[in-house]
Amino acid sequence: MMESKMVGEGVKFERIRRITGYLVGTLDRFNDAKYAEVNDRVKHSIGTGNGEFEEV
């Protein structure tokens, strides 16, 4: 049995995000402001899924 080679050193996960309407394949390319914005994004609850609104 030959010794197993190690692979993937330094290979980063790709994190695809929408930036202003288009996609970007890696957060490394985001400018500082957009990077901060992406980190701040919160999820929007879907609720019942029947289009019912909470009273606003």
Place this chain on the structure above:
Amino acid sequence: MIETIIKRDGRAVPFSIDKIANAIFQAAKATGGNDYEEALALSQKVVDYIESTGNTRPTVEEIQDAVEKILIESGHARTAKKFILYRSERSRVREMNTRLMKIYEGLTFKDAKENDIKRENANIDGDTSMGTMLKYGSEGAKQFNELYVLKPEHSKAHAEGDIHIHDLDFLTLTTTCCQIDINKLFKGGFSTGHGFLREPNDISSYAALAAIAIQSNQNDQHGGQSIPAFDTFLAPGVKKTYRRFYVSNLSKGLELLCGFEDAFEASKNLCLEVEGTYGLTPVFANDNDYQAKEADLLINKYKLPEANVRKAQSFAVKKAVKETDKQTYQAMEAFVHNLNTMHSRAGAQVPFSSITLGDDPSPEARLVCKNFLLATDAGLGNGETAIFPVSIFRVKEGVNYNPADPNYDLFKLAMKVSAKRLFPNFCFADATFNAPGYDVNDYNSKVAYMGCRTRVKANVYDPTRQVTCGRGNLSFTSINLPRIAIKAHGNTDIFFEELDRKIDLVFDQLYDRFLIQGRRRVYNYPFLMGQGLWLDSDKLKPDDEVMEVLKHGTLTVGFIGLAEALKALIGSHHGETQEARNLGLEIVGHMRSRCDQKSQEEGMNYTLIATPAEGLSGRFVRMDRERYGVIPGVTDRAYYTNSFHVPVYFPISAFEKIKIEGPYHNLTNAGHISYIEMDGNPLDNLDAFESVIRCMKDNNMGYASINHPVDRDPVCGYTGIIGDVCPRCGRHDGEAISEEVLMKIKGYSTSVCSCDENPLEEADKVAHPVDIVEI
């Protein structure tokens, strides 16, 4: 006695009184003066004054201070004013030059990860040679335009962050974007400037030339390139491909069953005979009389046995459908690959491409749409999510929205693909502002969206030409809403007054820029105008100015940070209170009505956009924080909230957010988009995904999309949500993993791994998926 002076760079140079005299004379001339002798006498006074202070080696600044003093003291107030202006202008130029060199220094010696300018646009790799070269050019052009081309008041407003002139580097060069009619372009062939391309003859060449059209035009404009009815435009390619496959398969059937010699020629001639006699051609849906007429000829004229003829015909249909489907898939796959790999935009970027599709019920267009979606679903070579083109599925009641609609299956597929790949986005042709004039059979009547959100439809300049194709945005400039609000100190009347002044300023600046763009000639836009892509440009000669035809485009006012503006004005944003919701709509509604009014006055298309703001997201807030300090909810983050969006950090339900943002779509006629951030993997909950999309439509949105995390581990190929650890292979970000473990995960045993093939790549390949949706 002054013999030398000290220049700004520290060098000592011989003193000459004439230089002072000349500076005074020039300043006096600018106010109508004409007396050099007096200027000389005044400069002697300057020298006397400096010497009286005991200074024998004055600096340039000291001399200029003395000139100002003497001019004022000796009653030359107007000349003094001119001199001071001249002096400040010169020092502004010097500062700018220093600033530019500082920027160049950063570009040259810093990596993108340490240099924000290199990351201004996320689709340019600032670390590559061409990426850096592009930035040198762009930054230099911006400074030049700011200094020498813009009117001083526009330049000042931009530099100080009251407004932002987008794509300032291209100010003197070109316009933003275009919705390309490739149907018209292909007719009779076209030229890219380096060679002539014949009209394409099958789906592969249609798709290849569509990519070439985008790439060629991308180098004539700085914004996005869009194909507003991709399925409709490529359908003729499917038609031609099917016909070819049908004829070749019929020939095989006839050769085998009927012993035809040279069956291919015979089939071709047969097809031509039916076409010539009856005007019928073999079609993908096989829903015309072509086969009946063909059978009639084969049986009665060529005396072939009926059973064999029927058999050959049904063989030909079956094979041709399958082969056409497969070829269309491959064409779509190649199109997507091409648009993600060819760095044809200034050598550093793939073109900013978008395509709209989904509401053409013809069988050929449906095949294009289906296969484009499947190619998007499959991803690139290793299963990566394709970044381009931005694909937009056009939702339309009666065509694809409800289960009984002919393209409902494609709408379902589009949602499934979007739940995996973030694209397509969805545009809504039924929105009250998109619906007028919609005709399912006329692609020019259908609204399309470009790239991040641009929309061009109405045409005040020529109301008879409210068409989608051949038009686009000319330029846009955004207003810093939060600053106006901060300065208004809670007084909305003051806010609106100042807003009006800024709108006037932007109108003026847009028009100035239009005059520059319009004075350029057809030869400055060799593809866009030279090949007749832009509406009416086919009526111009190469040396003609493009001023008149450009009026089909839009001059656009944009804005950023409605949420922060509301917060500064009344203490809450539109996610929080009804009061803010009302005021928000009043503000944006006011901006829109100003644009409409201006359009009517000028007979041009002044429109309002919800600015995309990538580079701008941090620029205004940085300046405002410096000026006004940290104001909670206003300047306390690194970015201003995009356009009319509810702030990304604000917890709110999807449906509530849609309800609040919906009305702004109607107001922003130059473009808009809304997002919902969905938790988890939406593929596991497609019903919820669909309910969000339907809710967007119900709330009269024009263009929207659902965001969800799409992560991928390039090592094991896992695509989905990845936290700190890849759920498939268990490695951390950047960590190494043993190949043996990897093989096991991927279902390989090391013993079957031949050295020639890379099992990692093999495992990512997906089975040819044309059968996911049967059409």
